[in-house]
Amino acid sequence: MYNNRRNILTGLVWISPWIIGFMVFLCVPIGMSIYYSLTDYGLMDAPIFIGIDNYRELASDQLFVKSAFNTALFAAISVFMSLVVSLGLAILLEQHLKGASLVRSLIFIPTLVPVVANCIIWLWLLNPSAGVVAAIGSAIGSPSLNPLGDAQLAMPTLALISVWVVGSPLLVCTAALKDVPGTLYEAAAMDGMGPLRRCIHVTLPMITPALGFNAIMSIIWSIQVIAPPMIMTRGGPENSTLTFSMYIYKTAFEFGRMGYASALAWIQILITMLIAIGVLSLARRVIFYRGAN
């Protein structure tokens, strides 16, 4: 018993840096955030308690609905593309083709590039008067192609650009693919399965944990995305690229309403948690854990 308590104490001492950070930079802010969401808090004033008025205002805020819709659109396209492209590329790169490791690096490099540089490069590429997309556009006969200036196209464009940073999901898929025992493939081949059927019936089920991980991380990231719309389109045109996090930032620092912004942020946490729980419970039914019976 004494040993046990001593062990726990030692363990806690060793992880104390994290505990302190967790308390100061996470727990206290989360608590403060709950309190702020119940107040009216300008940047330059003291907070005034107003109860759940912020949440009531939320319910009728059209911009909130719009930003939620925008974020959902972004998430849907981005997560789907990320999963498909990362898996496809991972399988492709496992086929013993020459130059695979070079391509692997090329795919990973965009994740190292600062978000701002990323956005600037794509801003130029999509520039209606100077960029590559403009050149392609004039080649196919629509000279004033400006995806980022069009309210319908802007968000899908941003979501497609996010595919450029599939480096990390690719790593995870690759690791999972490497883990699939070769004997399974051989057995399947001997059963007469062609490459495509092997892929569907052997590869996919075996890597579902990795796919699940990628899916969750991707969903969480895309719900929080803020830098590309902020740098590239500033929420326009006509608020079609105003994502949820960006709306929160704008409310807090441009309109100066920290209280209302905190309420919005809490809704974001709730939605994230609900979706994560949903995906996890779906995953439990679909994911195949090797060795688990």
Added chain:
Amino acid sequence: MVHSDHHPQNPLTRREASGVIARRAGGLFVASKTLIGGAALVGTGYWLANHTPRSRRDIPPGRTVIDYWEKWTGPEGVAIQLIVDQFNQSQERIWVRRTAVSEIDTKAMVAIGGGDPPDVCGVFSYNIPQYAQAGAVIPLSDFSHQNALYPRGLSTTQSMSPDHYAPAVAKLLSSHGKLIAGVSSIYSLALYYNKEMFRAAGLDPQSPPRTIEELDEYAERLTIKNQNGTIVQAGFLPNLPAWWPYSWPLLFGAKLYDPSTNAAGFDSDQTIRAYQWVRSCARRFGMSATSAFATANDRNYHSAQDPFISGKVAMIAQGPWLANFIGLYNPNLEYAAAPLPVAADLLDPQAPIGMLEADVLVIPRGCRNPQAAYEFIAFTQRQEVQEQLAREHTKSSPLAVCSPAFFAGHRNPYVQVHDAITRSTRVSVLPQTTVWKSYAHLTAGVFDSAWKGSDDVAATCKNVNVRVQAMMDRDSSLQMRRNRVQ
């Protein structure tokens, strides 16, 4: 090729020798890598420690350095920098360091809220109600002069007085009777028109339209479309540019805000008539044609392809700076300016109607050198400095007294039109309510929906009025709670 013979003098075999050399070379390689790495680290460390940011260099020692954030870049930035330089050279205690900042009212709010603000900040007049209410800036009336740099005519113990400015400007700079900010420049809107196009359409270039009805008539005659229905020359379109969607109700006599009752007047009959007129413009000239025209010119303002400067638009509501760009890109353009046309029953040539907006200078609370900041602002409010800045920015002077030499050789030959608006008895100022930004945003929505031909303009206006009034009421009740708490 290994020779295993031993040379008598050299006890090592060739292989052994090459092994030793390799090890020594390897060692040397590692040593040189470490040396280079170490040197790089030391060099970087030295550079890090001794690097001064560019904004800190070239400051004469012994001076109090104050930070001045201003929104202007380009030629307007150069103009204000001239004045900063003059101040820096005119005395030896203070050095003003100007930084060009984008989205300055947001950044200012964040900096003040974060406790790390600049000493002087150039924001907009519509920020003043909010800053005053929150106590985010130190009112200019709280300072008194303690040195020789005050505006002429004031004694050392007096503060700057609102009488120094034109009455409308003083209103913009004050809140609850206190002078909060200094002015850097003001502007109003006037009707700029192309005299050549007037002549071509058989209109008299000396008599521009003075009423809305005349404006409509002139616009009809000046608009030229081609066979496809595309607009080749626009007569007058309220959506060019669409930067002041709230300015139209004024021309019909509406009041957007009544400070005495804290009431928004957006659902008044005049406002509704104004936006119905906007809708009629769109209908008359074709909603899609006009929208296409506006979108095509969206990025061209103030450049060589500006719709007015390049002769695509006959009449446009713009500010005094337009003359500057005309001079730059199309000096041969024959143009003139007149007060904006108003509803027929409001016509009074002695008292033109217009809206005044201003760029202002404030001293954020919590800055490091408020007194030095005040001295700088006091310098900029001097008559000769204001007139210099106004001439450089191609705007009119905001002060109560204007020297006659100001107008001579001014880049805008029609600056008197703007000056008359500033001193008119019927000039309005931008509504001084803390919710102005949201209010303006909502008026843009009303303008857009009117342009797209919404059926019930009255309902839209009433809707907006309800929302704005709700915002204002909420804000004032929260403010009352705050005052009680404090």
Added chain:
Amino acid sequence: MDPISVPKALRVGGITQWCLYVILILAAGFFAMPLVWMISIAAKPADQVMASNGLLPTFESPLWSPEYFKALAQQVSSNLDEVWNSPLADFPTYLRNTLIVAFLSVCGMTLSSAIVAYGFSRLEWKGRDTVFLLVLLTLMVPQAVVMMPQYMLFKSVGLIGTLIPLWLPSWFAGGFSIFLLRQFFLTLPRELDESARMDGCTQWGIFWRIILPLSKPALIVVVLMQSVTVWNDFLGPLLFLNKEEQYTLSLGLQMYQSQHGGTPWNLVMMASCLVVVPVLVLYLWTRRYFHGAEIGSGTKDG
């Protein structure tokens, strides 16, 4: 899947191989294209920034001649000089600030995460795995929720407008690094601990003298990931920094963009290249640890 031991039955046929190569090349092109354009624009003079000009800048000398390369080198160095000394943006200062923050942050994160990961892996104590789950859950907290209170927190101690809020939290370990290091520590044999203890080593001694030196690959991955995170951090500097002389590179990159159009794209791209290069170099240097080790999934390939 060792290439040598792939059974004949599993090898992919001729035409399919060709198709795969085509897709591979297309993929490589798609991912490389933006960077290629970035480098291309960075080497051009201001008036040749249009895409229709092609990838290479045109000078008076014919292509591929020695004069061409000389002109190219001159153009690149002139662009570099303009970026470094541009009146629009104080690049050297941004670099300095970013270096300071990166160095402090990486040191703090690596050290503290190693200590905490040790506590989660080499020590047995009740509740250990539950608390670790909590660590993982913190990865799911959206930044937006904590950004305002953190802002208020730092403001109340007067740290807004300094670089401190950018690196201080790293000294208290982060979930991702803890996860990586813990996975690695778990793969090290227990006998090391036991034999060290029998030799009279303290817990800290085991950590510092035995486990850490053996963990070089994992530590390098943590250094790389944290460097990249800090170097590219955008929201942190946006929130906590007010004055231009405090800006980091990712914020500073935006200063080249002009309000009124006429952004000097060649300078912007050159600045972006300069910002990307250090991280790229770091990545290429540590590549084998990264792709080989596959720390994240706990496999022992390498």
